[in-house]
Amino acid sequence: MSQLKSKGYAIYDYMDALEYEGIKTDYKVLLDYFEDLPVDDYAPELNRYRRYSRALVLPTSKSLEWLPNVERDGNEYAAYFQGKFNPEHPGSYREFHAIDPHILENELLNKIIMADYEETFWGEEDQIMPIHVGVHFVKLEVEKEGDRAVSSPDCLHQDGEPFTFAHLIERRNVKGGLNAIGVPSVGGKQPEEVADEDLHEVFKLNRPLESYGVEDSSVSHYVGPVMKGGAEGRAVRSVILIDYQLTVVADVGDE
Numbered sequence: 510m511s512q513l514k515s516k517g518y519a520i521y522d523y524m525d526a527l528e529y530e531g532i533k534t535d536y537k538v539l540l541d542y543f544e545d546l547p548v549d550d551y552a553p554e555l556n557r558y559r560r561y562s563r564a565l566v567l568p569t570s571k572s573l574e575w576l577p578n579v580e581r582d583g584n585e586y587a588a589y590f591q592g593k594f595n596p597e598h599p600g601s602y603r604e605f606h607a608i609d610p611h612i613l614e615n616e617l618l619n620k621i622i623m624a625d626y627e628e629t630f631w632g633e634e635d636q637i638m639p640i641h642v643g644v645h646f647v648k649l650e651v652e653k654e655g656d657r658a659v660s661s662p663d664c665l666h667q668d669g670e671p672f673t674f675a676h677l678i679e680r681r682n683v684k685g686g687l688n689a690i691g692v693p694s695v696g697g698k699q700p701e702e703v704a705d706e707d708l709h710e711v712f713k714l715n716r717p718l719e720s721y722g723v724e725d726s727s728v729s730h731y732v733g734p735v736m737k738g739g740a741e742g743r744a745v746r747s748v749i750l751i752d753y754q755l756t757v758v759a760d761v762g763d764e
């Protein structure tokens with residue numbers, strides 16, 4: 510049984526696990542793309558930058574199909590439904606700048622999405638519909654000493670999607686940015702407010718493509734604020750977050 514299934518979370522090293530010829534080149538393309546991410550419109554003051562796109566995985570063929578964007582003022586946006594578990598954005602729709610087409614074709618990104626998908630598990634009856642995949646490129650960046658870049662929400666929480674994975678792209682000159690996995694009941698708390706036995710693991714993603722995944726209903730998770738480390742220059746923590754959820758259909762009555 511996978512650790513994701515037995516414990517509700519797992520930690521991975523995808524640079525190792527996905528190794529193929531060209532992985533370094535494809536990784537560099539993703540890394541460079543994070544340089545110019547637009548500010549997260551929903552949190553401009555928080556030093557957060559983001560892009561987002563959605564796809565479907567078809568369970569039979571295991572093929573990946575990107576969903577269309579909406580265009581506004583010459584920019585491409587992807588719509589996002591935030592599940593009920595984010596206390597900062599309860600039950601709201603948001604729109605994010607979409608990820609550019611040449612990045613959606615990046616082989617490494619596609620391999621990551623499918624490797625995560627292979628880790629997920631569903632009931633047989635759930636697999637008659639496509640699985641919805643949300644891909645977030647998120648960068649926390651701090652220029653000034655004393656500033657903080659904060660993830661949303663800034664506490665232990667559950668996402669509401671059945672599975673979420675985080676893949677480190679870069680961690681540079683960062684103090685903080687600590688990850689924690691806890692039992693579900695500590696949602697809303699800071700890790701330091703929680704008894705040791707209610708925290709499964711506290712860890713840091715350091716190297717490119719170090720990753721973790723959660724089966725959301727089994728655990729809560731957390732990433733701490735990012736601050737400047739001891740070196741010159743900005744603090745940067747970039748991750749690709751990928752969530753997986755079922756196609757939701759309305760109840761069908763007799764009439």
Ligand SMILES: [Fe+2]
Binds near residue numbers: 668
């Ligand atoms: Fe989360």
